[in-house]
Amino acid sequence: xxxxxxxxxxELNEYxxxxxxxxxxxxxxxxxxxxxxxxxxxxxxxxxxxxxLVNGQSVxxxxxxxxxxRASVYPVFERFDxxxxxxLRRRPLRNxxxxxxxxxxxxxxxxxxxxxxxxxxxDLDIEKAxxxxxxxxxxxxxxxxxxAKSEKATHALYVAPGTVENEIRGILEDLMVSMQEID
Numbered sequence: 001x002x003x004x005x006x007x008x009x010x011e012l013n014e015y016x017x018x019x020x021x022x023x024x025x026x027x028x029x030x031x032x033x034x035x036x037x038x039x040x041x042x043x044x045x046x047x048x049x050x051x052x053l054v055n056g057q058s059v060x061x062x063x064x065x066x067x068x069x070r071a072s073v074y075p076v077f078e079r080f081d082x083x084x085x086x087x088l089r090r091r092p093l094r095n096x097x098x099x100x101x102x103x104x105x106x107x108x109x110x111x112x113x114x115x116x117x118x119x120x121x122x123d124l125d126i127e128k129a130x131x132x133x134x135x136x137x138x139x140x141x142x143x144x145x146x147x148a149k150s151e152k153a154t155h156a157l158y159v160a161p162g163t164v165e166n167e168i169r170g171i172l173e174d175l176m177v178s179m180q181e182i183d
Contacts, residue, residue, distance in 0.1 A: 002067025002100035100141040
């Protein structure tokens with residue numbers, strides 16, 4: 001019976017049992033199985049997957065797996081534009097949406113005026129902002145470097161203190177990562 005090695009990244013692990021989270025694991029299958037079938041068998045919703053690499057190459061959901069293949073399955077990306085790499089759909093799933101801690105109110109206002117969707121309220125404490133980030137899949141904008149790196153915040157960007165213009169420039173630079181850095 002052929003087998004493949006699977007690895008799921010970031011929030012996709014929430015769908016897996018603890019023994020399969022954040023690690024490689026084997027899946028055995030009969031006959032021909034597609035990427036879609038193997039992912040669905042693990043309980044991962046197709047709409048949560050933005051990129052699948054099999055043996056380092058981007059593939060579509062209908063790609064037929066062979067024994068010995070290694071598949072890496074990635075969720076929707078915030079910081080990378082995978083449009084030129086993904087074979088799953090024409091454009092990435094994620095529309096950039098943010099939630100900003102209250103100290104970034106002026107920056108949030110300016111970003112909203114630029115067309116970004118940034119939620120920020122004067123009475124928004126950091127715990128509530130993290131909750132909104134998780135539930136609504138918004139990127140948390142925070143001035144707390146330790147929080148941006150913590151496991152408490154699943155999608156976060158550290159905003160270095162500065163002028164509003166410099167804060168926005170830093171956010172945009174973080175989001176505009178070239179495809180060469182993904183490889």
